Amino acid sequence: MDSAEERLKGQEEIWVHMFAFVDSMALKCAVELGIPDIINSHGRSVTMSEIIDSLKTTTSSSSFPDADYLTRIMRLLVRNRVFASKFDQESNQVCYDLTPSSKWLLKDSEFNLSPFILAELEPLLLKPWQYMATCVKEGGFPFKKAHGYEIWDFALANPTFNRLFNNGMRCTAEIIINAVLVNYKDGFDGIGSLVDVGGGTGAMITEIVKANPHIRGINFDRPHVIAAAPVHPAIMHVGGDMFADIPKADAIIMKWIMHDWGDEDCVKILKNCYKAIPKTKNGKLIIVDCILQPNGDGPFDKTGLAFDLLMMAHASGGKERTEAEWKLLLNNAGFPRYNIIQIPSIPSIIEAFTE
Known part of the structure; x- marks a missing residue:
């Protein structure tokens, strides 16, 4: 039988888990109000009065911000x-300052996670979580049960949501591609052409080509996605369907694409990648995606498990995978060998070779 101390600890942990959403909502509130940018604009710690004064200048309402x-x-x-x-x-007030965490929320910083926070905590993306238990009992996909569409079709029909979602994806792409470019810079040697499959508005392929001007970049995504992609002289934007055909190139890169899909769909995508890559020593597929470590204690291992449930809530059969699961997918698609490269980010790099 559990001791009184153990039962009390158990109760404490359940309360923490129950109200974890409060942490997220408070964080979203600070981002929506621009609190990190207000503090940063002063170049020093600021009082609540100064924060409120700054908020007054950004609101069109006749009412005053609530300091309490x-x-x-x-x-x-x-x-x-x-x-x-x-x-x-001196001022007899509490002063607030930035931390290493809130510096990741500054709109003018090189890397900014605020758009991803606003996207993931948008009510439209929170609603599917209410259907998790239903899907466990009945099957199906939470997003579709919540909205009647799969997420990609919903984005196509809702331009505002599509823009919010793309902004969130863009900011994560910038953070991850920096980690890729720093830790995998030699991996792009010998590549003349590179296709970014599911490249969104082209953020990742653009940065790769900037750092590797010898590469001809192709940004490949659904037509409605690339319609919003900015023009870049070294990038060709191509609309299409990765389940039907993928543009041919020396190499293919995919960031956080495979985790959106179930195993059967992933094998279809991977087989199309295999067809598009030359069967030479330089022909390879570069997957930037999470490798689950369910019992790991690394800085992003718990976040990886959270992303796995995020895929369950938002994607049609999507999931994060362990190394053994990745190996099975790659082998089933024709890739006989692979190599894993760890980078300081949530995903890792999986190099898959055609021979």
């Missing part, structure tokens, strides 16, 4: 180390 509400929200975010606080004796 924001103070309570900031108290939780300070506890969560999103912001720092200290009591200033």
Whole structure:
């Protein structure tokens, strides 16, 4: 039988898990209000009065921002180390400052996770989570049960959602491609042409070509996605369907694409990749995706498990995979060997070779 101390610890943990969503909502609130940028604009720690004054200049409402509400929200975010606080004796007020966490939320920083936060915590993307238990019992996909469409068709029919979703994907692409370029820079040697399958608006392929001007870049995605892609002289935007055909090139790269799909669909995509890549020593597929470590203690291992459930909620059969699961998919698609390269990010790099 559990001791009284163990039962109390168990109760404590359940309360924490139950209200984990509060942390997310407080974080979203700070991003929506632009609190990190307000603090950063002063170049120093700021008082609540200064934050409120800044908010007054950005609101069109005749009412005043509620300092009590924001103070309570900031108290939780300070506890969560999103912001720092200290009591200033001179002003007799609490002053707030940025932390290494909130510096990832600045709109003018090189890497900014705010668009991803706003996308993932958008009510349209939160609704499918309410259908998880239903799908466990009955099957089906949470997003489709919530909205009547799969996420890609929903984005096609809803331009505002499509823009929000693309912005979220773009900001993660910028962070991940930086990790790829720093830790895999030799991996692009000998590649004359590179297709980014599911490349969105072209953020990743553009950065790769900038760093490797010898590469001719092809950004490949669904027509409605590339319609919003900016023009770049070294990038060709091609609309199409990766389940039907993929443009031929020396190599193919896919970032966070495979985890959107179930095993059967992934094999179809991988077989099309195999057809598009030359059967030479330089022909390869570069997959930038998560490799699950269910019992790992690395900095992103728990986040990987969270992403796995995110795929369940939003994608039609999508999931994150262990190395053994990746090996099976690649072998079933014709790739006889692969190599894993760890990078300081949620995903890793999987190089798959045609021979």
